[in-house]
Amino acid sequence: MKIIVIGGFLGSGKTTTVIQLGTYYSSLQKSVGIIVNEVGEIGIDGDVISRFGLETKEITAGCICCSLKMTLRATLLTMIENFNPDIVIIESTGVAYPGLIRDEIDLMNLKSGYIMAPLLTLFDGSRFKQIMKEIKNFASGQLKDAEVIAVSKCDLVDPVMLPVIESGIQQMNPNARIIRISSKNPDSMANLIDILDEARQQPDAVQKEKALLGQNGNLFMAGGSIGNNNFGGIGNNNFGGIGNSAGNTGRKSAQSIADSGVGSFSAEFVFKNQRYVQNMSDSDCENIAKDIMSQIQKNVLSKSPNFLGHIKLFLENNGKTFKTNLTTSEEDPQFEIIDSDSKDPVSKLKILSAATGIESEELKKIVTDAIEKFMKKSGIEI
Ligand SMILES: Nc1nc2c(ncn2[C@@H]2O[C@H](COP(=O)(O)OP(=O)(O)OP(=O)(O)O)[C@@H](O)[C@H]2O)c(=O)[nH]1
Ligand SMILES: [Mg+2]
Numbered sequence: 181m182k183i184i185v186i187g188g189f190l191g192s193g194k195t196t197t198v199i200q201l202g203t204y205y206s207s208l209q210k211s212v213g214i215i216v217n218e219v220g221e222i223g224i225d226g227d228v229i230s231r232f233g234l235e236t237k238e239i240t241a242g243c244i245c246c247s248l249k250m251t252l253r254a255t256l257l258t259m260i261e262n263f264n265p266d267i268v269i270i271e272s273t274g275v276a277y278p279g280l281i282r283d284e285i286d287l288m289n290l291k292s293g294y295i296m297a298p299l300l301t302l303f304d305g306s307r308f309k310q311i312m313k314e315i316k317n318f319a320s321g322q323l324k325d326a327e328v329i330a331v332s333k334c335d336l337v338d339p340v341m342l343p344v345i346e347s348g349i350q351q352m353n354p355n356a357r358i359i360r361i362s363s364k365n366p367d368s369m370a371n372l373i374d375i376l377d378e379a380r381q382q383p384d385a386v387q388k389e390k391a392l393l394g395q396n397g398n399l400f401m402a403g404g405s406i407g408n409n410n411f412g413g414i415g416n417n418n419f420g421g422i423g424n425s426a427g428n429t430g431r432k433s434a435q436s437i438a439d440s441g442v443g444s445f446s447a448e449f450v451f452k453n454q455r456y457v458q459n460m461s462d463s464d465c466e467n468i469a470k471d472i473m474s475q476i477q478k479n480v481l482s483k484s485p486n487f488l489g490h491i492k493l494f495l496e497n498n499g500k501t502f503k504t505n506l507t508t509s510e511e512d513p514q515f516e517i518i519d520s521d522s523k524d525p526v527s528k529l530k531i532l533s534a535a536t537g538i539e540s541e542e543l544k545k546i547v548t549d550a551i552e553k554f555m556k557k558s559g560i561e562i
Contacts, residue, residue, distance in 0.1 A: 181294045183285060184269045184376055187278025188302030189319060190534050191490035191507030193332040194271045195225045196363045197302065202234040204373060205267045213265035215255055217244045219273040219437060220446025220532050224492050231520055243273050245280035245436055253288055260292050274490060275440035279325025297376040301326035306336035307488060307508055308345045314488050314536055318440050320352040328357050328375055335362040442489060444534035445543040449551060450526055452561040457527040458498055469495045469502040473513045475550035480535055481509055483542055489535030497527040529562065
């Protein structure tokens with residue numbers, strides 16, 4: 181069994197990459213199991229991935245790198261017991277430290293045996309400037325354990341900027357191999373697959389840490405651990421970062437969500453008059469999804485003018501999903517229609533919102549206000 185852990189900030193293209201890798205491995209007749217973690221209570225990505233015929237388990241309401249380590253363990257063990265996949269792909273939340281997930285798996289002593297692919301972390305090239313401005317400390321914490329860093333969405337990046345981005349990233353993690361990917365460029369994905377198929381190249385960080393375990397079993401805490409030093413270094417200083425990372429003098433621990441400075445809120449809304457909604461045309465559904473998203477966008481912008489994150493809205497109706505999403509303050513929402521083979525006949529809206537510079541409570545208010553405003557305007561009750 182091969183295990184691939186994919187991390188990267190909110191909206192950096194993890195799910196898109198998971199789907200491409202998963203469908204590729206499936207096409208080789210390999211059995212693939214996917215574990216996807218969402219920070220909110222409502223999951224969306226698991227649903228999206230499973231529509232590609234991929235066996236998917238979703239872990240919600242927290243981060244598998246910190247509060248949900250035991251859930252990750254149980255999910256992985258059940259998956260192995262149930263169908264012992266050839267390949268397991270794990271998508272972390274966008275506010276996780278992926279290295280902690282890799283290390284946690286290494287510490288599970290899985291009896292079935294496994295090969296860990298090089299730890300992959302995505303870095304959204306199209307948001308380079310904003311990431312460096314808004315969340316540099318946190319992003320560098322996410323990158324520091326990566327063995328492979330993929331600059332994602334390269335199709336959206338001015339080619340002149342790519343070396344600049346790569347050198348900025350290399351400063352944050354001098355040891356990582358940096359590659360370029362784009363979901364629109366099959367060659368870049370083929371290159372990624374080749375690299376994931378290579379044996380893990382870095383020395384085993386967990387073995388190093390085991391060697392550093394103190395008598396009381398605590399991880400080494402004085403002066404930073406080998407390969408994980410958070411002191412100084414360009415873009416690598418986690419002191420005084422957003423959230424409460426100050427005072428963390430050793431390895432990062434169970435606080436990635438707080439460190440990220442991201443507020444989040446997720447909810448599912450069921451339409452009251454199902455028959456009415458089911459008689460709506462596709463363009464009505466598209467307009468509803470866009471309308472609610474634009475209200476949310478306006479209000480998030482007013483609270484956090486330079487936000488980064490991922491706001492995802494799914495309207496599910498008549499076997500189709502009308503999806504709209506937004507990852508920065510500077511872009512327009514993206515829209516697409518996905519066919520669903522979901523057996524769920526209930527028409528509903530799912531919203532996952534996560535953004536920097538805004539409290540979770542504020543996001544909750546913004547989302548619920550947007551829904552209320554929509555109901556008033558349209559007369560459609562949710
Ligand atoms: N142009 C372009 N868009 C991409 C690419 N990869 C992903 N996207 C888009 O970026 C947005 C976010 O992609 P996801 O794959 O959902 O990102 P994610 O990292 O899984 O997001 P979270 O799980 O919410 O953190 C979606 O609108 C994707 O369609 C790419 O290579 N090029
Ligand atoms: Mg995702």
